[in-house]
Amino acid sequence: MERMERTKTDLATGAQGGPAAGTAASAVVGFTFNEADEEKRRGVRRMKTLATCLLLAVALIYALAKWAGAAGAGAWAGYVAAAAEAGMVGALADWFAVTALFRRPLGLPIPHTAIIPTKKDQLGQSLGDFVGENFLSGEVVRQRLRKVGIGSRLGRWLAEPEHADRVTAELSTALRGALTVLRDSDVQAVVGEAITRRADAQEIAPGLGTMLEKIVADGGHTRLVDLVCARAHDWLVLHSDSVMSAVAGGAPGWTPRFVDRKVGDRVYKELLRFVTEMRDMPEHPARGALDRFLTDFAGDLQSDTDTRARVERLKSEVLGRGEVQDLIASAWGSVRAMMVAAAEDEHSELRQRARGALLSLGKRLAADDRLQGKVDGWLEGAAVHVVTTYRDEITLLITDTVASWDAEHTSKKIEAHIGRDLQFIRINGTVVGALAGLCIYAVSRALGG
Incomplete structure (x- = not known):
């Protein structure tokens, strides 16, 4: 919590430090940590502690197994030492890989580390391109809307009297609002x-x-x-x-x-x-x-x-x-x-006619496949037009938004949300490494190594 308070204080100080500071502050406002984020970060710290304890445990086992082997405890000590040694290697390798996503391991300027802070803008560009190519293409949008079948769903929904009443009420409210806003x-x-x-x-x-x-x-x-x-x-x-x-x-x-x-x-x-x-x-x-x-x-x-x-x-x-x-x-x-x-007036001729027209339209849409096809075609055409016309603006919004984020706070925010699962990689790396080391040692012994 103290760290979160310091972050908020830094943002407030930056907002008072002139245009450049104000820009930096506005970039990280969206990443102010709330209580839910702090709870996730506590979970990440617990998993880090567990993974580190497991690494220390296999290191201790390795030391004990080596001591036992030197003391003539028997062949089993070699197997245990090999498994523990491979477990340490797997744990350290996965620790390096997970840490390199968010920061430089041990603060060392190792190439291709601190990937998220240093590659944030490129990741944003790639994300924008990915969304544009795979979600905002005309064919994808058309196929998705065709599967949804908006025409038939809308028809069945409007055919219900309570839904027609709701739409009529909303249209009446919108009409009153528009007439009120307009200057006579x-x-x-x-x-x-x-x-x-x-x-x-x-x-x-x-x-x-x-x-x-x-x-x-x-x-x-x-x-x-x-x-x-x-x-x-x-x-x-x-x-x-x-x-x-x-x-x-x-x-x-x-x-x-x-x-x-x-x-x-x-x-x-x-x-x-x-x-x-x-x-x-x-x-x-x-x-x-x-x-x-x-x-x-x-x-x-x-x-x-x-x-x-x-x-x-x-x-x-x-x-x-x-x-x-x-x-x-x-x-x-x-x-x-x-x-x-x-x-x-709920009982006015205008609202009654509007309600009747909506009910009639809903019944026709629900029963008439040809009309459903027309409505689906209109909606698909409109959606495809919007997507193809404004695809660059939408992807640019993603790219610019990611680019405006503060690198450090972006890294912390992402780590708070996915870091707990990443710590399982370290745990799995320790276990899988130990098993692999045990198998390799056993095969080597069997082949006379």
């Missing part, structure tokens, strides 16, 4: 500019002419004419005095008033009769004239240059009015409020 003024400006630009770029007269021509041909305008005639009749019935006063007010000043009233009454009755006939007679001549007028106007909208130019000027004037721009801008506020309210 920015969205209104974008929408207004997009609508205005699209309207300016697109001539509307031919489209209006085609639509009007189809409406007239299908008789779709007759209901509007019926409504106008009915409302005009009702208005004339209720405002007869207004009509007669208007006619009388336009008469010359020298005509007698009773004549003006007679003329006004006559005009009112004729006008009421005309509107009543138009309302009640589908084949009224005025209706036919209106149909011909609308048909001619529809043709002019499509082919007459002057009419089309007038419509375009009118369109520009309308779009340029402040009231129209304010209406376009305010439409976003209404749409936003409606969408937020629908997203927050």
